[in-house]
Amino acid sequence: MTEGNFVDYVKIHVASGKGGQGSTHLRREKFVAKGGPDGGDGGRGGHVLVRANKNLWTLLNYKFKRHFKAGHGEHGGKSNSTGAQGEDIILEVPLGTVIRDTETNTVLYEITEEGQEEILLPGGLGGKGNSHFKSPTNQTPRYAQPGRPGEEKDITLELKVLADVGLVGFPNAGKSTLLSVLTAAKPKIADYPFTTLKPNLGIVKHRGFHSFVMADIPGIIEGAAEGKGLGHYFLRHIERNATLLFLLPADSPDLRKEYEVLLSELERYNPEMLDKSRLVAISKTDLLDEELESMLKEEVRETFKDVPVHFISSVAQQGLQPLKDALWEIISPDKNAE
Structure with a gap:
């Protein structure tokens, strides 16, 4: 899927259908002079529902069509016939x-399970x-109830990547x-900042036919929580990731400072993010000779005392299997519980 087709934030207008009017029909048949009332009820107006679909990865369907209106119920008929819904x-x-409700910004529903279906507007x-x-005392009423009007609402759909x-x-x-080395994903790669403008997902194959989902999130810069750079546009995608893998390049002038800024x-943005399990991977180690790598490992041992650290090179494909093993060890309890 191209970056232009990845849509993760849209505002739409939805309206449910109006109920049908009840009938005021009076029964009239041959040899039945006064059959009495037999007007049926009006049909219910159409609901606006939201349903989870695990085969969708984007909100692209709502990029160009923003107004959705359910059908009206039909009026009741004779012989106590109820109108169609x-x-x-x-x-x-x-x-x-x-x-979310766009006006109040309150969360209406979070769609997280396949098959989940909720009524947005009845x-x-x-x-x-x-x-x-x-x-x-009133054997031939010549009145019936009108149908109840439907509801209208502006809602916001916001996708948080599940990985x-x-x-x-x-x-x-x-x-x-x-991501491109560990999975079959083909994200845009180039030697300049913000090459990735949209989250990319890939499935990492592991030993014994196991697999897990990895998400490449657009890069963070200092001040991102206030909206600088790509700001909140991507930070929300990290909220639902089970594990965070911090990637620090070996040629960074200050690894500790980079890690602390991240x-x-x-x-x-959200203090609860620090409660997630995390690992650190020092990337681009193919740029180092043995002496520099030895010095860097000593520095890293002092800097990251409480976090597992792995030295990797995506280009040279070094250290990738131990990294996958470590990630699987962290997330496997959740996977096995599914």
Whole structure:
């Protein structure tokens, strides 16, 4: 899927259908002079529903069509015939979609499970026919209820990528290259910052026919939590990743500072992100000779005392299997529980 087709934030307008009007029909048949009321109820207006679809990865369907309206219920008929229900509108969205009320910004639903279906707006109820209002003192009521009107609302659909591992790092840290080597994904790769403008997903194959999903998130810069660079556009995608893999290039002038800036931006955006399990991978180690690599390992041992560190080279494909083993060891309890 091209970057232009990845849509993760849209605002749409939805409206449910109006209920049908109840009938005021009076029964008239040969040899039945006063048959009484037999008006049927109006049909319910169509609902607006949202349904999870695991085969979707983007909100592209809602990029160009922004207005969705369910069908109206039909009016009741004679012989106590109930009107047909209005046609429902079903909005299919990918897993990880958050649905908000645009006006109040309150979260209505979070779509996280395949087959999950929720009613966004209920259709208006159909009106009762005149047969409901007959009584000993009013045997031929000539009135019925009108249908209830439908509802309208502006909603925001926001996709948060669901992945087992999220790649976190500064622009040009080598995230896209690592994803392209570990998976069949083909992200855009170039020697300049912000090559990746949209999240990319790939499936990493592991030993014993196991696999897990890895997400390449656009690079973080200092001040991202306030919206600098690509800001909130990508930070929300990290929220649902089970594990964070921090990618720091071996040619960085200050590994400790880079790591602290990344942690700081995540904390400022959402402090709960620091509760996620995390690993550090020192990338581009093919640029180092043995002496420099030995010195760097000593420095890293002092800097990252509480976090597992792996030295890798995506280009030379060095250290990748131990990295996959370490990631699988962290996420496998969740995988085995599925």
